[in-house]
Amino acid sequence: MKDMGCPGFxxxxxxxxxxxxxKEDLGxxxxxxxxxxxxxxxxxxxxxxxxxxxxxxxxxGLCRAVIANSGNANCCTGTQGMAxxxxxxxxxxxxxxxxxxxxxxxxxxxxxxxxxxxxxxxAIPGLVEALDPAHAEAFAxxxxxxxxxxxxxxxxxVIGGRPVHLIGIVKGAGMIRPDMATMLCxxxxxxxxxxxxxxxxxxxxxxQSFNRVTIxxxxxxNDTMLLMANGFSGVSVDSDGHAExxxxxxxxxxxxxxxxxxxxxxxVTKVVEVVVEGAGSTAAxxxxxxxxxxxxxxxxxxxxxxxxxxxxxxxxGRAGVPVDPDRLNVYFDDVQMVKDGVGCGKxxxxxxxxxLRQSEFKVTxxxxxxxxxxxxxxxxxxxxxVKINADYRT
Amino acid sequence: MKDMGCPGFxxxxxxxxxxxxxKEDLGxxxxxxxxxxxxxxxxxxxxxxxxxxxxxxxxxGLCRAVIANSGNANCCTGTQGMAxxxxxxxxxxxxxxxxxxxxxxxxxxxxxxxxxxxxxxxAIPGLVEALDPAHAEAFAxxxxxxxxxxxxxxxxxVIGGRPVHLIGIVKGAGMIRPDMATMLCxxxxxxxxxxxxxxxxxxxxxxQSFNRVTIxxxxxxNDTMLLMANGFSGVSVDSDGHAExxxxxxxxxxxxxxxxxxxxxxxVTKVVEVVVEGAGSTAAxxxxxxxxxxxxxxxxxxxxxxxxxxxxxxxxGRAGVPVDPDRLNVYFDDVQMVKDGVGCGKxxxxxxxxxLRQSEFKVTxxxxxxxxxxxxxxxxxxxxxVKINADYRT
Numbered sequence: 001m002k003d004m005g006c007p008g009f010x011x012x013x014x015x016x017x018x019x020x021x022x023k024e025d026l027g028x029x030x031x032x033x034x035x036x037x038x039x040x041x042x043x044x045x046x047x048x049x050x051x052x053x054x055x056x057x058x059x060x061g062l063c064r065a066v067i068a069n070s071g072n073a074n075c076c077t078g079t080q081g082m083a084x085x086x087x088x089x090x091x092x093x094x095x096x097x098x099x100x101x102x103x104x105x106x107x108x109x110x111x112x113x114x115x116x117x118x119x120x121x122x123a124i125p126g127l128v129e130a131l132d133p134a135h136a137e138a139f140a141x142x143x144x145x146x147x148x149x150x151x152x153x154x155x156x157x158v159i160g161g162r163p164v165h166l167i168g169i170v171k172g173a174g175m176i177r178p179d180m181a182t183m184l185c186x187x188x189x190x191x192x193x194x195x196x197x198x199x200x201x202x203x204x205x206x207x208q209s210f211n212r213v214t215i216x217x218x219x220x221x222n223d224t225m226l227l228m229a230n231g232f233s234g235v236s237v238d239s240d241g242h243a244e245x246x247x248x249x250x251x252x253x254x255x256x257x258x259x260x261x262x263x264x265x266x267x268v269t270k271v272v273e274v275v276v277e278g279a280g281s282t283a284a285x286x287x288x289x290x291x292x293x294x295x296x297x298x299x300x301x302x303x304x305x306x307x308x309x310x311x312x313x314x315x316x317g318r319a320g321v322p323v324d325p326d327r328l329n330v331y332f333d334d335v336q337m338v339k340d341g342v343g344c345g346k347x348x349x350x351x352x353x354x355x356l357r358q359s360e361f362k363v364t365x366x367x368x369x370x371x372x373x374x375x376x377x378x379x380x381x382x383x384x385x386v387k388i389n390a391d392y393r394t
Numbered sequence: 395m396k397d398m399g400c401p402g403f404x405x406x407x408x409x410x411x412x413x414x415x416x417k418e419d420l421g422x423x424x425x426x427x428x429x430x431x432x433x434x435x436x437x438x439x440x441x442x443x444x445x446x447x448x449x450x451x452x453x454x455g456l457c458r459a460v461i462a463n464s465g466n467a468n469c470c471t472g473t474q475g476m477a478x479x480x481x482x483x484x485x486x487x488x489x490x491x492x493x494x495x496x497x498x499x500x501x502x503x504x505x506x507x508x509x510x511x512x513x514x515x516x517a518i519p520g521l522v523e524a525l526d527p528a529h530a531e532a533f534a535x536x537x538x539x540x541x542x543x544x545x546x547x548x549x550x551x552v553i554g555g556r557p558v559h560l561i562g563i564v565k566g567a568g569m570i571r572p573d574m575a576t577m578l579c580x581x582x583x584x585x586x587x588x589x590x591x592x593x594x595x596x597x598x599x600x601x602q603s604f605n606r607v608t609i610x611x612x613x614x615x616n617d618t619m620l621l622m623a624n625g626f627s628g629v630s631v632d633s634d635g636h637a638e639x640x641x642x643x644x645x646x647x648x649x650x651x652x653x654x655x656x657x658x659x660x661x662v663t664k665v666v667e668v669v670v671e672g673a674g675s676t677a678a679x680x681x682x683x684x685x686x687x688x689x690x691x692x693x694x695x696x697x698x699x700x701x702x703x704x705x706x707x708x709x710x711g712r713a714g715v716p717v718d719p720d721r722l723n724v725y726f727d728d729v730q731m732v733k734d735g736v737g738c739g740k741x742x743x744x745x746x747x748x749x750l751r752q753s754e755f756k757v758t759x760x761x762x763x764x765x766x767x768x769x770x771x772x773x774x775x776x777x778x779x780v781k782i783n784a785d786y787r788t
Contacts, residue, residue: 111704304784310505
């Protein structure tokens with residue numbers, strides 16, 4: 001993570017006292033000039049105040065700063081919650097001397113508790129003081145909830161003969177499912193692009209990354225993904241082929257960020273890619289992949305390193321897709337477990353158990369009905385997941 | 395459970411050696427005369443061999459015997475599996491001297507392993523020997539998998555001046571979700587009714603009982619529910635009001651059986667009724683109730699006795715129904731937790747935690763949009779659930 005930086009951006013992360021643990025809980029990202037901004041938000045009908053605020057502000061397409069906190073989601077907090085989100089933005093904007101309308105807010109943590117605004121107000125001077133081009137990881141720490149490691153990564157790619165930089169920071173841990181951005185994700189780049197160009201690239205990359213991971217099938221009220229670009233590289237996506245090059249590195253980084261989120265999911269001990277092949281349509285392939293990836297029985301079997309392919313077939317059968325049970329093939333990595341709907345016997349099960357002992361592996365389901373495929377990255381369901389979520393607020 | 399009996403039916407349950415544990419694993423129900431029969435089967439596209447066999451045989455509407463086993467689901471076992479199911483029926487029919495076509499089969503247990511037919515064949519004489527009108531509970535024991543208690547109950551109701559009897563036997567434990575029968579359920583009555591009359595009553599009662607419970611959202615490949623009626627009471631449903639009276643006692647018993655299934659669900663420590671009120675339509679009410687009832691985050695909070703209503707609102711918001719977050723009210727039993735989308739504060743949380751300390755309670759969600767309601771009975775998600783399902787086959 002050394003030397004992680006993106007020209008024209010500074011970061012900060014400090015312990016403000018929102019979390020009872022005394023850990024980092026307040027972060028700030030600042031662009032030296034107005035950056036173009038694009039966003040993807042939760043599709044949950046219950047949206048936290050910062051999401052509602054950001055949704056209106058990103059429409060103008062410009063962003064100077066993002067203030068983010070963990071420890072409190074500022075959700076289901078009524079009119080006071082919205083006033084608090086606005087106040088957080090205003091105080092950060094004032095301290096930075098940037099326009100309030102170009103300041104965004106993101107919160108994550110417990111739902112339904114009032115924001116500790118005095119704590120935040122008194123921490124803002126120190127937060128601004130801590131800003132530094134090299135502090136992306138501190139920001140990553142400040143947005144962690146049940147994450148066990150801060151998740152930040154950087155890329156440098158030469159486009160049109162000049163270096164272009166990206167930094168991606170994400171927090172996940174639980175409440176992750178497809179058709180969603182993850183909980184909080186911030187991507188900063190020095191590429192030059194309009195807000196609408198960024199939006200197109202962000203939506204495309206999201207579809208291939210965060211919308212293809214699941215931990216527990218729950219969907220957060222606070223999910224926010226922001227892509228900011230300030231143009232400091234002098235490289236514009238308008239030139240021939242530049243957009244494609246940038247899209248590629250953006251998508252690759254977001255796939256890796258999404259994978260990191262699953263890997264660090266609550267209680268996760270296994271990261272499993274579920275691949276469905278031979279489906280009649282992409283929608284059918286996705287329905288099967290998602291049903292298998294969400295099945296508690298499949299996920300507990302992964303946790304138990306039990307090559308219980310019967311549970312996989314059980315999930316395939318209830319996906320709402322007309323599958324032919326007698327044509328199903330199932331593989332754990334390269335080990336074929338099921339051929340034409342029937343198990344391949346005890347011998348291959350031993351080889352399959354070896355596959356399941358790994359921390360990452362692939363399950364391939366071939367429906368033998370057509371040419372469509374889909375994949376989703378999931379995790380196991382562990383004893384630790386239950387413990388974490390039973391005790392989350394205590 | 396004493397004196398549980400239903401005229402004209404005999405039951406048996408023995409330890410045949412299918413289960414490695416040596417516990418009861420083979421059961422038999424016999425009607426002295428051909429009984430009318432109705433059935434509800436799994437909607438899973440992957441169906442076990444006994445389900446496929448029974449589906450064809452119940453069409454004739456008559457049943458003399460049911461042979462059932464635990465320890466092996468006879469699913470994903472190909473043509474051999476179907477031959478084995480047919481063989482089980484034939485051997486039971488021969489030993490009882492009843493028509494093979496009137497003999498049904500039900501299996502539950504591990505998927506994908508061949509049936510131990512020699513074990514079953516050698517156990518059938520002893521199984522027939524064990525038949526007794528008072529052995530319903532032994533049969534209940536023989537169909538248990540991860541159930542911790544046998545689930546059998548009886549009813550006696552006076553219809554048209556004469557006593558009518560019902561016995562209900564069920565096994566559940568996991569792989570339970572709405573829109574399904576449970577795994578295995580057998581109901582015997584001495585009422586007189588045609589197969590089509592029974593089918594209508596069974597379908598109606600299922601809708602109000604087993605289709606309204608959930609444990610882990612998974613759906614079995616083997617779910618089978620049979621209702622048999624042999625007419626021994628001399629009371630026919632054709633007489634005025636008799637069908638309604640029988641329907642009522644049948645539905646009530648099935649609701650209680652379904653509740654017993656949740657109560658004895660894998661690792662269950664809490665039985666929770668999720669009630670949605672004030673919805674714009676019954677479909678909307680059901681969608682919200684089901685999403686809340688299936689949410690891993692809600693269920694782990696129940697396990698942790700944590701009055702984390704934010705997770706309930708999070709689940710409501712992702713149910714795919716146009717809810718207005720600012721109109722949501724949430725109650726734990728009589729304790730109002732959320733009013734107009736905002737939490738009612740720390741004081742009520744203490745009262746709510748008292749509610750959650752009970753083994754059974756109710757969560758009511760009022761959407762304040764209309765007059766439709768729905769309810770579903772769910773459980774918590776415990777550490778024990780994960781342990782049971784991680785180690786199921788070992």
